[in-house]
Amino acid sequence: MRRRLTRAETKARTRALLLDAAARTFARKGFTGASVEEIAEAAGFSTGALYSNFSSKEALFLELLSDRRRDRLAAAAQALDAHGAGTGEAVAELGRLLVDVADKDIEFAALQAEFWLYAIRNPRVMDALAASVRESHQALEGLVGAAMARRGAPDGVCVEEVSTVVAALFIGLVRQRRIDPDCVSEELFGQALNWLFTGINAASDEG
Amino acid sequence: MRRRLTRAETKARTRALLLDAAARTFARKGFTGASVEEIAEAAGFSTGALYSNFSSKEALFLELLSDRRRDRLAAAAQALDAHGAGTGEAVAELGRLLVDVADKDIEFAALQAEFWLYAIRNPRVMDALAASVRESHQALEGLVGAAMARRGAPDGVCVEEVSTVVAALFIGLVRQRRIDPDCVSEELFGQALNWLFTGINAASDEG
DNA sequence: GTCTATACGGCGATAGAC
DNA sequence: GTCTATCGCCGTATAGAC
Secondary structure, eight states: OOOSSOHHHHHHHHHHHHHHHHHHHHHHHHHHHSOHHHHHHHHTOOHHHHHHHOSSHHHHHHHHHHHHHHHHHHHHHHHHHHHOTTSSOHHHHHHHHHHIIIIIOHHHHHHHHHHHHHHHHSHHHHHHHHHHHHHHHHHHHHHHHHHHHHTOOOSSOOHHHHHHHHHHHHHHHHHHHHHOGGGSOTTHHHHHHHHHHHHHHHHHHHO | OOOSSOHHHHHHHHHHHHHHHHHHHHHHHHHHHSOHHHHHHHHTOOHHHHHHHOSSHHHHHHHHHHHHHHHHHHHHHHHHHHHOTTSSOHHHHHHHHHHIIIIIOHHHHHHHHHHHHHHHHSHHHHHHHHHHHHHHHHHHHHHHHHHHHHTOOOSSOOHHHHHHHHHHHHHHHHHHHHHOGGGSOTTHHHHHHHHHHHHHHHHHHHO
């Protein structure tokens, strides 16, 4: 009888555990503030094991960036599937997404900020971050397109621009909600989206 | 004849130089990544001089937070004075502000991100950050209130909420513009503001 | 008030046993 | 593939000269 995990499988599992621990630790301490020993111990391994799986602290960090990119794509796809396009629930779903991210996945925003800071300080990494964000935005464009179609899509407005605005709103509100939750109610994101989409239609009616 | 700078004045000048150097260095390397020696040398002093003016690296960082708060208040007040309220230029002025901050003051966004990350990791600092942001938002509310009045202010919409949304948009777009300038044109912020304010009016006409 | 020199600890990364 | 032990470096903060 073959043992339950092959060598390749245990290694993959170790990698996954290390990446999870890295996400937690980087989010809590930042890239520079988190030590490799800390990460390795959080995953239940030693620094030697970590260096056996990743060539350096930076390599681990960048691997995490790619890794989380896939996760976010899956989540966005799921959100799209769950509610479907053009059901009119798109705006509500986006609002729920904000509250979930802001309050539940408290690591998310911190990691995004870390990635952003790292990329503006290490230009060679910026391409990877741009690719990551671009993929996320593509998923978002599905939801935004649905919301616009539902409300009677105007012609002159491109989905990319609206999606960029929605994403910016999202990031900014999540950040502000961490600073002062009273100023960013659970409903504010939905409210802002309503204003935005209403304004898009009104503006296009005029033009 | 009295020498041109008193002791207190030279010390104040040293402090100011150190704070400037700290802003540059923290923005470039981050709070953890920047060393006190690096900061001191950037200001033209030694670490001893730095510790003579600030009790610790953290104290310097927090002093910088308060310091920049005053700067931003002055800038906002100046923007208000220059264009006046209710001239209809408020939206355009906000748009210009974004491009200026995004492209010229490249340290600003990085420092804000550093402050935010530091505050969510050191809850005792969050109050100071909240106060800083609150003051900035008060200044913003002047511009937003002017823009809303100009467009026929609806009654049911509170200025604080709109200002929060505008600030969130601002932060999010500045960040995204650094990742992919092509996706965030110079006009997009103004465009988004137009959508927003148009939507606010349309929504209030319905309600 | 500022500088030089240093104490002291922690970090990233590597080497070699198993 | 993972662990233990360690090297070399750099960090913050301090002490004492001037």
